Amino acid sequence: MRTSNDPPHVLDRREGPHGEVVLRRHSDRLEIIANGCFLMDTSDGRSERRLVDAALEALTGRTRPDVLIGGLGVGFSLAHAAADPRWGGITVVERESAIVEWHRDGPLSEISARALADPRTRIVETDLVAYVNETSDTYDALCLDIDNGPDWTVTEGNENLYGEAGLAGCARVLRPGGVLAVWSAQPSPEFEETLRNAGFQQVRTEEIPVARGVPDVVHLGIRPG
Known part of the structure; x- marks a missing residue:
């Protein structure tokens, strides 16, 4: 039996177009490390699930809205969305093919x-920034979780x-009145102001307590109707 005192055990390591991505097991949890930066693990997941719920709650008067999830990660957001019959289509954009493979066969x-077997689910293997600027698809909600937050990006290009x-690209894929929900490992008043400057309305930040340290947060904004 592995304990919390045991060192992490690398299960897979890949070198891709965006750098190194590693899946490792540490005690009873799985961890994803991107370019040497801890990204997320399977120890909790309450804030990733809240990201999806907060977006749905902010949508009013819509039947089976479509959601775009930016970042597959360890799968908490996708699994939670697929477990809720109120969602319509569920599209996940993930640029790391290794992460997709760890979910499909790992x-x-x-x-x-x-969630992957759910007929509502679609996985798109591409960069989210390119996707929101090029796709003709639109959604009622965009749940963004590809970094540790606006002030702590995993790769430089994500800034x-x-x-x-x-954010104009994010608004582009949102239908009028659609919701942008952004996960962050720490609050960012500066990002709130940027959301407002980008034209989003009803901007607010919801804190989600975690076991240690500052709360995780979800930043929310509405695209004008």
Whole structure:
């Protein structure tokens, strides 16, 4: 039996177009490390699930809305969305093919297998920034969780996503009155102001308590109708 004192055990390591991505087991949890930066693990997941619920709650008067989830990660957001019959189509954009494979045929399938088998689910393997600027598809909600937050990006190129130009791309794929929900490992008043400057309305930040440290948060904004 592995304990919390045991060192992490690397299950897979891949070198891709965006750098190194690693899946490892540490005690009873699985962890994803991107370019040496801890991204997420399977120890909790309450804030990733809340990301999806907060977006749905902010949508009013819509039947079976469609959601775009930016980032597959360990699969908490996808699994939670697929477990809720109120959602219509569920599209996940993930640029790391290794992460998709770990869900389809690897250790992370224990979280996402049922969600991946759901006929509402679609996985798109591409970069989210490119997707929101190029796709003709639109959604009622965009749940964004590809970094540790607006102020703590995993790769340098992602910084642009959280500026006004990047948020314009997010608004582009949202239907009028659609919701943008952004997960972050820490609050960012500066990002709140950027959301407002980018034209989003009813901007607010919801805190989700965690076991240690500052709360995780979900930043929310509505695209004008």
